[in-house]
Amino acid sequence: MRTLIKWAGGKTSELETIKKYMPETFNRIVEPFVGGGALFLDMESTKTLANDFSPELIKFYEIVGTADFFLLKEIISKLHEQRIRALNLPINGGFLEEAAKINSHKSFNQYLDREIKSKIKRIAKINMARAITGDSPLSDEEVAIQYRTAVTGALYYVYREIYNDAHQAQALDVNHIAYWYVVKQLAFSGMTRYSTSGKFNVPYAGISYDSRSLVHNLEIMESAHNAPFYQSTEFRTGDFEKFFEEFDYFDVDDFIFVDPPYDDGFTKYNSKGDFTREDQIRLRDTIKKSSAKVMLLVKQTDFITSLYESDFNIQTFNKNYSVNLKNRNKQDVQHLIITNY
Known part of the structure; x- marks a missing residue:
């Protein structure tokens, strides 16, 4: 199933790369930063946990699944x-x-x-x-x-x-x-x-x-509304660390896909402020506590590389970033696939 909403930093175009590096087997998909939800919607797994720190985004996903x-x-x-x-x-x-x-x-x-x-x-x-x-x-x-x-x-x-x-x-x-x-x-x-x-x-x-339709996603929303996998998806909203804590850092047979705000560029994803380098460090430390298989997809910076190069496997790939407001992002940047497996 395709995504239900246009979302800056969405990962639809990276799905092929993500799947290439996913573990062969896992029981449950976990997304601490679900965003546009490209992966969980594409996989249509009946065992999914999806979290985001945007209450509006999560409420949107919840409403799609109800009579509202x-x-x-x-x-x-x-x-x-x-x-x-x-x-x-x-x-x-x-x-x-x-x-x-x-x-x-x-x-x-x-x-x-x-x-x-x-x-x-x-x-x-x-x-x-x-x-x-x-x-x-x-x-x-x-x-x-x-x-x-x-x-x-x-x-x-x-x-x-x-x-x-x-x-x-x-x-x-x-x-x-x-x-x-x-x-x-x-x-x-x-x-x-x-x-x-x-x-x-x-x-x-x-x-x-002006030619953009507001109703072009209503059909796919209704498909999600009627889909068993969507109805079984559990949604949470809040800080990623609290999400990990709620589920005791997840199980060894879980697959956690982490798509956090980048180290530079689009860090202000909501009205409460930036995702800082202290948050990046906190994310790294939280991931290290989990026994699950974890994949992180993030833009490459020297700081991010320094956080993960000692204890994680790192692969690089290129993508063309489509949003360039006030030249805050270069159009051709290198990204990292970071895994603990």
Whole structure:
């Protein structure tokens, strides 16, 4: 089964490499940093323990497996329909009036006004640049795309505001998770980033995401909802060390796949702060206490190598990292497969 959600740092493209180095036999799959869940969903094992320090991610996985999934589906579908309406607005004298009817949230008109003004400036800037080079101005259709993106952008910022209110209230109900999911799908490069006040602040991805469907994963979510392996999966949320402690560092016939935040680049995976080098050391020490077969997949740095080179087996491989926000990650980096077997 494929993944249910777009997740920065997801490991779908590495599944072939992961399987190459997995132990031949094991009883249970354990994921302390489940993230996008590429491995456990692909393996479809009826014995899986999945943990993450994102309460929203784990609540999402739990909701998919319960009757609340159908309410989640209804909310996501409603927001999808709002975006479809925005993308089909006729560009005429009634454009703004019709756009304002799409969403009734108190902040929508404010965001819509801001986004329209921004697009007017952008259109003028593009046309000025084209005039200097002797090119034709934007066509009517190109201008229409800009205006419709102003509406989808305004919708995104409403969704983000609703999500932030729920996030800060720690609601963790179906409405909260539905807006969390939608914002994750539409945020620039699927990034997760929070301000110092704890608010999600990634901007809308823009025109390139206008064609992104919010409902394209609902079918696979429903498949997961109905799958025996998914129904038998145990989910936990919290710090990885407490997860290991809860299960007495796991059994000798368990396979633990560890996909932690990297030593550099994307370390801020939630609103509570960075995964520090002290946490990397704590992770190494926690893994050493386990009698299970453990595989760690991580970006290579001198620090990570120094942590594991004495007591673990290390293999290297290359991958192209797809997210490059503000040049914080090189596109071609070396990664490590680290095992205790």
